[in-house]
Amino acid sequence: MEILSRYLRQICSLPQVTYHPKCARIKLNHLIFADDLMIFVRGDVPSVTAVAHALDKFGSISGLVANPDKTEIYFGGVHNDVKALITQATGYSEGNYLWQSSVDHQKIYMKSWAMCCSPWDEGGFNIKEVLSWNNANLCKGIWNLLHSSDSLWAQWHKTYAVKQGTIWTATVKPAHSKVGEVSCISGSLLEKFGTAVFFERALAKTCVSKNGKFVVHKAYDLIRNHYPKLRWAHVIWHPSVLPKHSFIATLAGQHKLPTVNSLCRRGLYLTNWCVLCKHAMETHSHLFFYCAFAGDLWRKVLAWMGLNGRTSNLRRELHWCSLRQHRRHWKAGWYRCCLSACIYTVWQERNARIFAGHETDVAILLKQLQFTVKVRILNRHTKDSRMVTTHLSSIYA
């Protein structure tokens, strides 16, 4: 990798090669992390082809060649004609950013990025929203400035930067860094809270601990977007459930999976037939679990859990389970795990049939699901492992 780094550094001394506009000042043109390599150059043909030559030269010496299937070029602000020339010259495909659209290329998003950044119990994936997190940290600085009366630093700012006004109305000068930070956040936050007084009151009420310390994550919670609570989120986001199952089950519970019916409503005209039963329109309610195929799988899973003779749909199942979510018994985890695994299995089978033309029987899907669930439950409940194994094995057949 040292040799590759040297080659990549050398190409930037060539007259035809230009650094990426946001990397030129620090002369950065590549980053290597484990077996991942990211290269940054200006989006023009001479720069990118020089990089491709450097990679070829390294490949001929070391035998390490970039895998075209795993190599992508990400463009920002590059004309389509130039993109076409670059992808043609290098043989690498164009990578897609998440949540990216352009005039001639519109992506369909089932869920906004802001909502993905909300906590699990509000239907998100608990991702930190960077702008709000940064503002929350700035709030801590402002709070310290307003309330550290014995601090020399706070006194200096109040005397020379704020002067007679308030911190919110002070004129910003580059030297007065802390007051400058206020101007970065005051516009959006004051709009949200009405006035500086209300905002300061909200900070005092929610973000200060009993010992007078400012708590940044409470400020983040105050600033971020809030969504209605989902009572069933704890059913799905639980240690008993595999994260990939939780992810799909959350989208299914909110009707955010790209079912044929949802895509048709967004203007994509497809055949809206359910590929599993071939008897009805594909909607969320149908797939989970009114569909004859999916319903058959779910009934067999319920029978495995000893819950015979009930017909149900996803909404009713989530409600039923949310009323029992406090239970710590391994059987409560078993139910959660089975429900999410069944949603995941139905969605996977539907995708396999549409995109790979591959069909699997309910009996085989059931065996696979039972195996996955059994391994997960045994891993979670090691103390009760003998009892769990005996119980699951006795009803496995």
Ligand SMILES: [Zn+2]
């Ligand atoms: Zn169906």
